[in-house]
Amino acid sequence: xxxxxxxxxxxxxxxxxxxxxxxxxxxxxxxxxxxxxxxxxxxxxxxxxxxxxxxxxxxxxxxxxxxxxxxxxxxxxxxxxxxxxxxxxxxxxxxxxxxxxxxxxxxxxxxxxxxxxxxxxxxxxxxxxxxxxxxxxxxxxxxxxxxxxxxxxxxxxxxxxxxxxxxxxxxxxxxxxxxxx
Numbered sequence: 723x724x725x726x727x728x729x730x731x732x733x734x735x736x737x738x739x740x741x742x743x744x745x746x747x748x749x750x751x752x753x754x755x756x757x758x759x760x761x762x763x764x765x766x767x768x769x770x771x772x773x774x775x776x777x778x779x780x781x782x783x784x785x786x787x788x789x790x791x792x793x794x795x796x797x798x799x800x801x802x803x804x805x806x807x808x809x810x811x812x813x814x815x816x817x818x819x820x821x822x823x824x825x826x827x828x829x830x831x832x833x834x835x836x837x838x839x840x841x842x843x844x845x846x847x848x849x850x851x852x853x854x855x856x857x858x859x860x861x862x863x864x865x866x867x868x869x870x871x872x873x874x875x876x877x878x879x880x881x882x883x884x885x886x887x888x889x890x891x892x893x894x895x896x897x898x899x900x901x902x903x
Contacts, residue, residue, distance in 0.1 A: 725871060730813050730838075734806035741800060748797050752779050755788045761801055766818035769838045774810040776818055777801035794888035796881075802841045814874040815840025816862035831859070833866045844873075847880040 738745075752760045758780060766776040779798040781789035792798040805811040811818065818839035819831070844865045845858040853861075865873070 726812065726874065727809070729871070729874070730806055731809075733813050734803050738803050738807070741803075744797070745800055748779055748792060748800065751788045752781070752792070755786060756780075765821050766839065767821055767835070768810050768818060769835065771835045773821060774805065774808075776811070777804055796842075796885045799841055806841060810838070812838040812840045814842055814865075814877045815869070816843055816865055817845070817858070830863060833863060837866055837869060842877060842881040844877060847877055847884055 749760050760780060762778045762780045763775045764778065765773055768774050778801055779792055781792050781798050802811055806813060815837050816834045816839055819834060843862065845853060845861040848861055849857070
């Protein structure tokens with residue numbers, strides 16, 4: 723098993739265990755604030771162009787307190803730990819693509835299919851949704867070209883304060899997508 727997959731699987735299982743009280747609380751909050759299933763299922767394209775069903779918490783009515791809290795602090799993405807354990811996603815990687823253009827129509831985006839999509843990534847610790855789509859795409863492609871375990875660990879370390887703060891956290895030293903040999 724490659725090192726990245728071993729880290730993903732171990733980290734995913736440990737996170738599921740450690741965050742189980744939070745997962746249960748979020749499940750209850752979603753269930754009592756709006757009718758319908760607790761989980762959303764979205765088709766995404768992952769490693770090698772294979773489609774998979776990505777799980778997220780349904781964030782209910784737009785603008786509701788629970789919805790805002792879940793999205794702002796990435797809690798709506800915690801069910802993706804199931805995708806991670808199943809091998810469909812990674813802790814760190816580019817955003818998963820929605821089905822749409824064929825593999826040949828992706829152009830430079832096709833490179834994204836060489837790695838598993840991630841629960842967090844370079845763009846999330848570099849600006850989140852304040853960043854234009856084009857810049858997020860550039861960061862995703864930089865990650866694909868330069869990914870290595872050290873970069874993953876830096877991104878994971880910076881994801882925690884971003885998720886807790888619920889917004890971009892400015893760091894003295896930026897995360898750089900350049901591999902140091």
